[in-house]
Amino acid sequence: MSSSQALPGPPSGTGAGTGGGGSAQTKPVLNRRDTLKPNTGLFKHIINELKPAIPLSGGSILQLLSSLSPMYLSVFFILSSISNGDLKWTMFLAGLVFLVFIFSLAAMTTDAKFEKNSDGKFDSSFYKRECNFVSFPYGLSEYTIPNFNSTALSFIFAYIYLPMVQFESYNLVLLAVIIVLFFIDAVTKVMNGCTPIVGILMGLAIGWIVAYLWYLIVAGANSNLIYFNNSNTNPICSRPNNQTFKCKVYKNGEIIHTM
Secondary structure: OOOOOOOOOOOOOOOOOOOOOOOOOOOOOOOHHHHOOOOHHHHHHHHHHHOOOOOOOHHHHHHHHHHOHHHHHHHHHHHHHHHOOOOHHHHHHHHHHHHHHHHHHHHHHHOEEOOEOOOOOEOOOOOOHHHOOOOOHHHHHHEEEOOHHHHHHHHHHHHHHHHHHHHOOOOHHHHHHHHHHHHHHHHHHHHOOOOOHHHHHHHHHHHHHHHHHHHHHHHHHOHHHOOOOOOOOOOOOOOOOOOOOOOEEEEOOEEEEEO
16 A cells, blocks of 8 residues: 555536536626616606706796795894884784784685695695795695785785875885785796696785784784884974973073072
8 A cells, every 4th residue: 555645536526627427607797887887766866856946047046035035024024123123023923923824724724735645745736846945834835725925925015005005105115026026926836836826816815804904903003013104294203201491580680580
């Protein structure tokens, strides 16, 4: 016997040669292009999510300003009243709260709102992202009739216009700005399918009626709590405080009486 040990051979059935009954198992070769192929569906989803509601242009800026106009007009009147040191802003803010209450009743009565699909997302032929830049509480943004912006702008316009008529003190520039914002917002809302024309007209009527009633209440209680309550034709006068004077009566340079 030889002292040398036999080397182990290859396992049966896996010979490297062409002979034998075993067949060689090969792994599939992956193409590098296949491994780096982008997910187009995911990219489209991301792009759609990043797509702005309004593209940046002159018309879109006006649309954005008109959509947010009830908010910054309200802030303007409140801050102007606070800066003047009066309490007109309290009645204005209370009127807005009253307006939201009446608007909620009208919206729930019409029950015209955007529908949602099974995922809980808005899925309506009328819905677009341009419709709701600001989401209002209690689901008020879901209603299409009446239109909230039309209601709010109509209220603001009527609430400052009525005292102008009473005291004959007109701020034509301010009135014109509100009218322009109202029409821009109304046209864009209708064109984008956010509300039908009846929603604009209904909001216009509700805003005027609520503003007129609230103006009568505030003006009847205290006319100093309404805006533009000064007339341009009449001087502004106030009664002086009670004052005490001490007088001396002279005759020939001598005091003869003191009172």
